[in-house]
Amino acid sequence: MGIWLNQSSIDGFILLGIFSRSQTDFALFSVVMVVFTVALCGNALLIFLIYMDPRLHTPMYFFLSQLSLMDLMLVCDIVPKMAVNFLSGRKSISFAGCGIQIGFFISLVGSEGVLLGLMAYDRYVAISHPLRYPILMSQRVCLQIAGSSWTFGITDGMIQMAGAMSLPYCDSRNVDHFFCEVPALLKLACADTSIFDTLLFACCIFMLLLPFSIIVASYARILGAVLHMRSAQARKKALATCSSHLTAVSLFYGAAMFIYLRPKRYRTPSHDKVVSIFYTVLTPMLNPLIYSLRNREVMGALKKGLNHCRTGSRH
Incomplete structure (x- = not known):
């Protein structure tokens, strides 16, 4: 086992990627890079605006700045390595690099999932208890919510990274993906991974379904509160404050559940790679647009x- 692990440590892995060298794939790669650039600029700009404008120093925008930070780190974890490998023609990634990528990826996706769930609770308090909102969502509570999101995500990332990197790998080092993803990596292991597969599935269930249940419970109560509002304008305003969050939740959870909660027999590398592009690059680009274009x-x-x-430029 030690020989296999050392061999993997020396050689690393080969990321087969999602693009070939055809003209069509060059065009698709260019689109991904444009999306990456928009995601980078959009999230950085949103964080900057929230930090600089005192009117945006509220719980909702604090959570939004955390979401943008997670999206910013997520695209930087995945896309630059993919771009370097594609443009250079090399597809290798070191064993340590693979472990770091796994750790960051799972930590950020897990943190974002938990944060989106807890943001639904923030919307519930804002709509159902507006007078008590400053007390119920104090600065301390906001920091606790953000801290717990990061803590859950990082813990999940460390567990999965340690598990994946401790397995022995031999023979083929070809990872059929454009980044180091745990399920794709497990196919190359020389040991029985059934226990780790069960742990992985349990982590996914916990990290996806727990926040999702918070979202469902919060929006059920929000719907009840909205239906009891007498003013049509108040109902419209309440639903408008939730629409951006619901859109972000649908994009994130739809893709994540498709990837991680499907039975193994229905999984194919091509489907996983396409959907992974969606939530590692496209969703981080869409989130700041969803929250900014629909927000006065x-x-x-x-x-x-x-x-x-x-x-300033005139002076």
């Missing part, structure tokens, strides 16, 4: 920032 406060902060830049 964020658009107001952006216009204020642009006006300040114009005024």
Whole structure:
């Protein structure tokens, strides 16, 4: 077992990737890089606006800044290595590099899932208990919510990374994916992985279904509160505050559940790679657009920032 592990440590792995060298795939790669750039700029800009504008120093925008930070780190964990491998023609990744990528990826995806779940609770408090909102969502509570999201995600990431990196690997080192993903890596293991498969599935169930149950429970109560509102305008405003979060939840959980909660016999590498592109690159690009284009406060902060830049450049 030690010989296999040392061999894997020296040789690393080969990431087969998602693109070939055809013209069509060059075009698709270019699209992914444009999406990556928009995701990078969009999330960085949103974090900056929330930090700089005092009007956005509220619990909802604090959570949104954390979400953007997670998305920013997620795309930086996956896309640069994929781009370097594609452009250079090399497809290798070191054993340590693979472990680091797994750790960051699972930590960030897990943290984002938990945060999206707890953000639903924030919306519930804002709509159902508006007068008590400043007390129920104090700065201390917000920090606890953000901290618990990061803690759950990082713990899950460390467990899965340690498990995957402790397995012996031999023969083929070809990972049929564009990044080091645990299920794709397990196919190359020389040992019985049934116990680790069960642990992996249990972690996925916990990290996906627990936050998702919080979302369902929160929105059930939100719906009840909205239906009891007498003013049609108040109902419309309440639903508008939830629409962006619901869109982000649908994108994230739809892709994650498709990847991790399907039975093994229905999984194919091609489907996994396409859906992985969706939630590792496309969703991080869409999140800041969803929250900014449909949000007056964020658009107001952006216009204020642009006006300040114009005024500064004239002087």
